[in-house]
Amino acid sequence: MPPRRVHLRDAAFGAHPDADVHGAARSADRRRRWLAGVALGGQGSYAAAATALAPLVKGHDRDPLFASLAASTLASHHRQVGCHGPARDLDARALALVLGAREAGETDPDDVDAAGAELDARLGLAADALGLGGLILARRLHARAEEAFRERPLGWRGRLRLRWVAAELALAGDDPHRALNEAQKGFHLLSTLDSLRHHLKTEIVLGVALNTLGSSEAVPLLRKVVARTWELRLASLAWPSALVLATAVPVEREHWNGLARSALSHVIAGCAAREAELLPASPWLPSWLLRSGDRSATNEWTNFLTDKAPDRVKVRLEASDRDVERHSAVGRGSRDDGPDL
Numbered sequence: 001m002p003p004r005r006v007h008l009r010d011a012a013f014g015a016h017p018d019a020d021v022h023g024a025a026r027s028a029d030r031r032r033r034w035l036a037g038v039a040l041g042g043q044g045s046y047a048a049a050a051t052a053l054a055p056l057v058k059g060h061d062r063d064p065l066f067a068s069l070a071a072s073t074l075a076s077h078h079r080q081v082g083c084h085g086p087a088r089d090l091d092a093r094a095l096a097l098v099l100g101a102r103e104a105g106e107t108d109p110d111d112v113d114a115a116g117a118e119l120d121a122r123l124g125l126a127a128d129a130l131g132l133g134g135l136i137l138a139r140r141l142h143a144r145a146e147e148a149f150r151e152r153p154l155g156w157r158g159r160l161r162l163r164w165v166a167a168e169l170a171l172a173g174d175d176p177h178r179a180l181n182e183a184q185k186g187f188h189l190l191s192t193l194d195s196l197r198h199h200l201k202t203e204i205v206l207g208v209a210l211n212t213l214g215s216s217e218a219v220p221l222l223r224k225v226v227a228r229t230w231e232l233r234l235a236s237l238a239w240p241s242a243l244v245l246a247t248a249v250p251v252e253r254e255h256w257n258g259l260a261r262s263a264l265s266h267v268i269a270g271c272a273a274r275e276a277e278l279l280p281a282s283p284w285l286p287s288w289l290l291r292s293g294d295r296s297a298t299n300e301w302t303n304f305l306t307d308k309a310p311d312r313v314k315v316r317l318e319a320s321d322r323d324v325e326r327h328s329a330v331g332r333g334s335r336d337d338g339p340d341l
Contacts, residue, residue, distance in 0.1 A: 008021060008024055008032055008035040008036060008039070009035060009110070011035065011036075011039035012035040012036075012038040012039045012042075013035075013038075013110050013157070013194075013195045013197075013198070014194050014195055014196070015194050015195075015196050016196075017039065017042050017043070017195075017196055017197040017232055017234060018043065018232045018233050018234070019039065021035070021036040021039045021040060022036075022040070022048060024036035024052075025037065025040065025048055025049075025051050025052035026051070026052070030056060030059075030063055030066040031066070031112065033052050033053075033055075033056060033066075034052070034053065034056060034066050034069055034070055034073070034112075036049075036052045037049040037050075037052035037053040037056075037070065037073055037074075038073055040052065041073060041076065041077045041080075041236065042197050042234055042236060042237075043233060043234060043235060043236070043270075044233075044234070044235030044236045044238075044263075044266055044267040044270050045270040046077045046080075046081070046267070046270050046271045046272055046275060047270055047271060047272040047273075047275075048270065049073070049074075049077060050074060050077075050272045053070040053071075053073055053074050054070075054074070056069075056070035057070045057071050057074070057090075057093070060097055064097045064098065064100065064101040065098065065101060065113070065114060065117055067094075067097050068093075068094040068095070068097040068098040068101075068117040068118075068120075068121060069094070069112065069116075069117050069120065071090045071091070071093050071094035071097065071121075072090070072091060072094040072117065072120035072121050072124050073120075074090050075087040075088075075090035075091045075094065075124050075128070076124065077275075078090065078275065078278075079124075079127060079128065079131060080236050080267075081267065081268075081271065081275055081278075081279055081282065081284075081285065082131070082279070082282030082283065082284030082285050083275060083278045083279070083282060084127075084128045084131030084132045084284075085128075085132065086274075086278065087124065087127075087128050087131075088125065088128035088129070088132070090124075091121050091124035091125045091128055092121075092125065094117065094120065094121035094124065095118065095121035095122065095125065097117075098114055098117040098118045098121060099118065101114060107153055107155075108155065109155050109156070110155055110156070110157055111154065111155040111156075111157040111158045113155075115149070115152055115153065115154060115158070116154070116155060116157065116158055118148070119145060119148075119149060119154065119158045119161070119162075120158075120161075122141065122144065122145035122148065123142070123145055123161050123162065123165050125141050126138045126139075126141035126142040126145060126165055126169075127165055127168070129141055130165075130168065130169065130172055131284065135169070135172055135173060138169055138172075139169055139173075142162075142165055142166060142169060145162065146162060149162075156189060156192075156193055157198070159189055160186050160189050160190075160198060160202065163182050163183070163185045163186035163189070163205075164186060164201070164202070164205055166182040167179045167180075167182035167183045167186065167205050167209060168205075170182055170209075171208070171209065171212065176209060176212040176213050177213070179208075179209040179212065180206075180209040180210065180213060182209075183202070183205045183206040183208075183209040183210075184206065186202045186205060186206070187202055187203070187206050189202075190202055196228075196232070197234060197237070200225050200228055200229060200234065200237055201237060203221055203222075203224070203225045204222070204225055204237065204240075204241060206221065207221040207222040207225060208222075208244065211244075211248065222241065222244065222245065223245075225237075225241055226238070226241045226242060226245060229241055230259075230263075235263050235264075235266045235267045235270075236267060238259075238263040239259075239260045239263035239264040239267060240260075242256050242257075242259040242260035242263060243256070243257075243260040243286075246259075246260055264285075
């Protein structure tokens with residue numbers, strides 16, 4: 001069955017992240033075009049997302065707000081495949097664009113406004129710094145973002161992403177208790193939200209924090225998340241989730257690695273040419289997994305969806321190739337996406 005067609009907001013920030021939004025990727029309406037790019041990125045279709053978003057960035061003189069939002073979104077897509085250097089350049093541009101705008105404009109509950117664009121860029125820069133190995137700089141940039149919005153109105157998306165990045169920083173700094181606290185704060189923000197993609201991303205953050213502490217609560221949570229990302233074809237969340245389970249459960253390593261391989265193949269097949277060129281140099285993608293995810297594997301996603309998860313698994317992170325698993329499930333500011341938005 002092909003993905004359903006729904007309202008664009010519902011695809012980007014609602015209950016149907018698997019919706020078919022390709023038709024809106026070339027819309028003349030900037031908001032519709034940006035929402036389509038956000039949804040496509042969540043599905044792992046990065047080249048299609050770039051088709052929607054790149055013209056918005058180029059049109060910065062006509063609409064700096066959506067140029068900034070589009071640059072941050074493209075940056076998040078780069079982070080989701082480990083390309084933090086190019087992501088940093090885009091986030092820096094996004095921040096310059098929104099700070100240079102003459103008018104703040106109206107506020108928006110989804111943070112599709114000047115304040116939301118500024119925070120997207122600031123948090124993106126913090127996530128970029130972390131991905132490039134600068135934990136101290138990342139902490140400083142995140143603290144600046146927190147301070148900049150301490151007394152300013154902010155929508156749900158900005159508040160949630162602040163907690164995502166805070167949790168990732170805590171995990172990177174070997175402070176799992178703080179990571180759990182930040183993840184729980186993010187989870188509590190979900191009570192009034194209908195964004196399924198953001199729910200799943202937040203549950204990944206919470207599940208990894210619980211797992212790092214050895215909590216048995218991580219098992220059902222992470223299994224549920226993996227099952228839903230498979231069902232919804234959210235490849236940008238599916239492959240790192242499967243990769244976590246591969247390293248967490250040695251007896252099931254081959255099974256979960258196979259699922260991660262198939263999902264990443266789908267992502268790479270959907271990458272723009274520039275991203276595909278950068279992937280081999282990424283320290284965040286295990287080389288064995290990257291080699292298996294070539295751009296010719298166009299049918300592997302179907303196989304991925306037909307695989308059955310084991311009935312029982314125990315989730316416990318272990319050291320792994322380039323230590324990617326520890327961070328990949330939490331996101332690159334991430335991480336839908338990344339990233340994610």
